[in-house]
Amino acid sequence: MKPFLLYLITMLFSIFSSITVFSQPIDPLITSDFSEQRQWVDSIYDGMSLQEKVGQLFMVDVFSNQSKGLTDKINVLIKEEKIGGIIFSKGGPQRQATLNNQYQELSKVPLLIGMDAEWGLAMRLDSTFALPWNMTLGALKSLHLIEEAGAAISRNSRRLGVHVNFAPVIDINTNPENPIIGNRSFGEEKSNVTEKAVAFMKGMHREGILSSAKHFPGHGDTQTDSHKTLPTVSFSKKRIEEIELYPYRKLIEEGVSSVMIAHLNVPALEEKQNSPSSTSKAIVTDLLKDKMGFNGLIFTDALNMKGASNYKNPGEIDLAAFLAGNDILLISEDIPKAKNKIIEAYQEGIISEERLAHSVRKILFAKYKAGLNNYKPVDTVNLIQDLNTVQDKVLYDDLVENAITLIKNDMGMLPIRNLENLKIAYVNFGDADGAPFFNQLSRYADVDWVKANKIEELLEKLKAYNQVIIGFHKSDKSPWAGYKFSTEEQLWIHEIARNNRTILDIFTRPYALSDLKSTSNIEGIVLSYQNSVIAQEKSAQIIFGALAAKGKLPVSIGDNFPEGTGYISKKLDRLSYGLPESVGMDSKILNKIDSLITLAIDSKMTPGLQVIVARKGKVVFERNAGFHTYEKIIPVTNSSIYDLASLTKILASLPLIMQLEENGTLNFDSKLGDLMPYFKGSNKEDIRLQDLLLHYGRLKAWLPLYVPTIDKATKRPSIKYYREEAAEGYSLPVAEKMFIRNDIRDSILGEIRKSGLEREIGYKYSDLPFYMMKYYLEDHFKASLDFTTQEELYKPLGANFTTYSPREKFDLEQIVPTEVDNLWRRQLVHGYVHDQGAAMQGGIGGHAGLFSNANDVAKIMQLYLNGGYYGGKRYLKQETIDKFNNCYYCEKNVRRGVGFDKPQLGKSGPTCGCASLSSFGHSGFTGTFAWADPEEEIVYVFLSNRTFPDVDNRKLIREDIRSKIQQIIYESLLFDEYPGLDASITETE
CATH class of the missing domain: 3.40.710.10 (DD-peptidase/beta-lactamase superfamily)
Known part of the structure; x- marks a missing residue:
């Protein structure tokens, strides 16, 4: 083993001559057949013109739901600008597969295909499967399940011809008001985030997908969205080293394939004021590559985001990002102009051949690792079925079931027992559907859905009940959807809890609970994180003891509910509900x-x-x-x-x-x-x-x-x-x-x-x-x-x-x-x-x-x-x-x-x-x-x-x-x- 490692390191040193620190045990882009990989890279690189080499640096975005006229413009970029990759965005899987095959056929060098599929292809595509958001996964104690989540998303990605999934998000969300990360983060505690991210990444690698840790150096504690402006991270260098960079060090040690650089203003790391981190040599090269020893691919975040595009004009921002040390320039606003800027800098000696070779060869090494040395078009037969497997559904069930968190359980009221003594009312708040929750509750007990237009009317109706279950249901369509209680809802919940034994179940991000001035009168509080049908059904099963609550709170909610809060509730052996495969039965046969x-x-x-x-x-x-x-x-x-x-x-x-x-x-x-x-x-x-x-x-x-x-x-x-x-x-x-x-x-x-x-x-x-x-x-x-x-x-x-x-x-x-x-x-x-x-x-x-x-x-x-x-x-x-x-x-x-x-x-x-x-x-x-x-x-x-x-x-x-x-x-x-x-x-x- 040692001679082989020494050989790899020696060869890598000659290839990536500008890399001076090797903290990663093995370069993340190297395959086990390194000799064949190097020969393939050499043959491709040696046959490239300067135009083709520079073209490899660009990854352009494509929406498969756009008109043919717009998607056909990519043909020009492939044939004339020799772009190296595509990041697919919104659309549908069949059209994307067709476009993927069309574009690959046109490209002299196989294209590296990327997607943002943080919680699955459904983040961007219709007719595909979604797993829970990272905040939900952050509540799990099982790293095995997290790894399986990463693997499932990667299987689907590979099936669709994707090579790089821009995941996992490893931002530590210490700011509840963060407008863009929030549910996309595993939580606020660095060790929890890191453990979950490593497990997720291992699942990705197991299925042959390149990973991408983001958003470097850390977007978790910002007040603004870098899509709209340049957020400022105002912490000290010591704080950033201890918190924000902690998961990156661990993931680099574990072999993360790539890192995505955010558009952030980080004064502690970059002296130049209001300069995006994506254009900072101090952050990209000096910190990430040299000090932290990262050898994998480095992507910019999308260069059309206002956090970058407001800083420099198209073309100039691309050149600045490349000079900072990035390898792939993501979603350039003007690729011809950007290419010309980089070629001019090359011809003027600002960019050396070694610097260009460093990035282009890394990209080619990544392409080989992604299997593009033996490219095969996407098979469109049974594509939709393959992207929506029963195994994925079983995994989703398991993830949701293990995430739901019981954070308050006065007098052990959950799970609900002694049904013969209870008269139960369900009251819903929020602007999303709560019917699946009510229907599942009704499988266990006689539950009435109680509604009223005025709080006085509602309280009068609730006098007939000795147990109230409140469901707070918010939209599950997007991790960025609104999640807060209205002022009226806060008042009504307070009055209900003051007069009735109350269980509150929150089907949105945990931060919603922060709006309530007091939870002292609420006997039971359950966090279900999302408002999917499965989340509602599983939560109802937990309330009645058909399943046990197992999750741990991934973020702090005030002083009463610190990160890590979570009671394991008792299982009462009532019937639960799920999928045949979860109990060793074949759903295809059963469906006969x-x-x-x-x-x-x-x-x-x-x-x-x-x-x-x-x-x-x-x-x-x-x-x-x-x-x-x-x-x-x-x-x-x-x-x-x-x-x-x-x-x-x-x-x-x-x-x-x-x-x-x-x-x-x-x-x-x-x-x-x-x-x-x-x-x-x-x-x-x-x-x-x-x-x-x-x-x-x-x-x-x-x-x-x-x-x-x-x-x-x-x-x-x-x-x-x-x-x-x-x-x-x-x-x-x-x-x-x-x-x-x-x-x-x-x-x-x-x-x-x-x-x-x-x-x-x-x-x-x-x-x-x-x-x-x-x-x-x-x-x-x-x-x-x-x-x-x-x-x-x-x-x-x-x-x-x-x-x-x-x-x-x-x-x-x-x-x-x-x-x-x-x-x-x-x-x-x-x-x-x-x-x-x-x-x-x-x-x-x-x-x-x-x-x-x-x-x-x-x-x-x-x-x-x-x-x-x-x-x-x-x-x-x-x-x-x-x-x-x-x-x-x-x-x-x-x-x-x-x-x-x-x-x-x-x-x-x-x-x-x-x-x-x-x-x-x-x-x-x-x-x-x-x-x-x-x-x-x-x-x-x-x-x-x-x-x-x-x-x-x-x-x-x-x-x-x-x-x-x-x-x-x-x-x-x-x-x-x-x-x-x-x-x-x-x-x-």
Whole structure:
């Protein structure tokens, strides 16, 4: 290694004779095949005329969204002025790629292509991907993620034919009022900025892109914008050495490819007054090159910026910048004039051959390192897709999630717990959209968006709430967008916090918080940095504990929140939301589900449906498709509520039974006659609870309980049992204007008690066990099953869409109709349970009657996967769930668990045949399905109203859509092969 390094240094000394200090271990422009690189540079340089050599110093800007007339002018600069490079600016990737190929084809020497892509190509281009701004990244603790950010941006840059990304910005933003840096900085602390910049740069280099540290010697503490004027950096030389130059020294040691010189007035470093640093030999050559030993490329900042152009005329400023020691003159205002000035200086001996060779050869070395010795045009096929990969989206998610910062958390109020005790209001401020934040909050709890025109009106409305979440949303379009609170907003926030428990979430730069005169009354403060949809969704997940807050404040906010502030919040194992690849699933495969959804709806298997897939506690696929009915009036949304049918068994009755088994109130050997004395002396008194719930108790599959209530003469509901209006003794709602007599409970139990048993012991699916357990549970808890499940399960879970009797809580437009009943109720069944037996119990059955959406069903299934823990509360023990989720009679060909359905043991059954044997769930007659697999940590929920308008529509079952979707879910795990069983959903419905 040492001889090779010595050889490199010797050769570099002969090439770059004017460089006298070598602080960089290896020159950043040298490649591993140095001999071949030098030969290529020599051959190009030796064949150049003076015009061509000087032309290499210029990089001209191109806007791909400009007219052809303007972009064609670059052809002249390439052919006649022999320019060395192009910096692409605003436009689109397809047009830029086309122009890039056109320009490269015209150039004798391949052009060095640069871009400002600090947070990705989207900084300049439409249809491309953006990663978070540096201020957001500055909040991360993970340098690995920062490196991946640099790598991702560089992959996209190379794909578009870019060689130099003018990044990272390493300005230390110690001035909150800085008008041009701000969000572009990693923060205010030099070590943090440096660590992040080095990591970002390493990612860039890993993907073969040349880096560029900017804006030398430091633009972080300025009051003005160098695009508009010449800012002054008035600090002492000692301060600049210790703060502003600190990251440059580190990045030079780590091999930064280039440095961009800012247009700044720095009296401590340049004696000449009001002289731009870009034209200062003391700053560029004496400091950066000689004292700091930088050997890479040196770019000026754009020479058309007022910080430079106001100092000298076009051409003169270029010459001054070159004489100062810059290699590449960026965006000259007049290239022909500038070239002539430099050539004249060369001919007059002001510029030596060695000085010219020094820069031109460095540029050629950089071109070789960028791969231009083997130039290939940009492939425009699939370009947009390649610049918007799912891997980039996963990275964006990770970056945002890890950046969000909790800087105040009085009494540990975050994450929010005890949902059953809270009434939550969301109030939005700012001028940007807060709907994604509100929608995500609403996935966890019942949250109301409270609005008012006057503060008095708002405060009066908020008296009804004991938790207020304020979102401050500002534009996310640009890092320079406005971020301050208005005077009125400051006053309103103060008054809200004075009267309510308040969480403030800021979706803009952290400096916004400085406007608030006091934060003492605000219990929780979250900094989300940007107002992107992902930032809003991730922040809501952190507030409710689905994710943990991990970020650290990258800048100081007054005395109360110093740089580095940040609490790590607790993760409560609620469902989070993200992308399939983040949990080891292939989104392209998973998206094949869409074709099955389309088939189901187009073939009228169901008017609409909801599908949710979660893995490892994260929802990674969610679809709401079709309409409530075939009239296509109301579209299905994630808040549409479906009749769950038999899912009620495992989502309502079974959790309560499991709790009672866990606390010793009952056990698997409990006899029905002991649990319910009413069945003493019946043929059912000795049935064990385990056999009852395993469907191994010889019970009949179903009893037509509603048939005796129909008048034989009229074929309509008998007035002996029903009334059109609720009346004394007739208050149980069955359907619209249809109330059944209250003592029907006795009749139902009586019919079950006297019903016969199957002749032989064996598996027979039956609703009757859960009919009976409903009455047992109500007698035990001294309350209706509706009330008990709400108090014990749904309220603390935040399952706010899960309920019996949905008409009492939701508008009809939110409830999906189930069927047109032409046999019994003679009407549209809408908001009433489809199942006749449950309907006869006022809609509250142990086997059916529950309504919900897919998201809430997924919460309960995730509770099971979590071992009975969810949202910071333990509902069940893992061993209890395992006990019920066990195939006790597998040897007798009974696949069932105790209450749970299990995968098929043979060819047919409830699943795709690819789920593990430890998986469990249930299906429902109305076209519902919920399944959980502990081995793969998968939750799958499918809700539909396939029974609308006719219960005889069995297309969904015949086509086995639910199992086929489940098959795709497992295929997305990239397994090699599957059993391929002829699976189908059978009589379990």
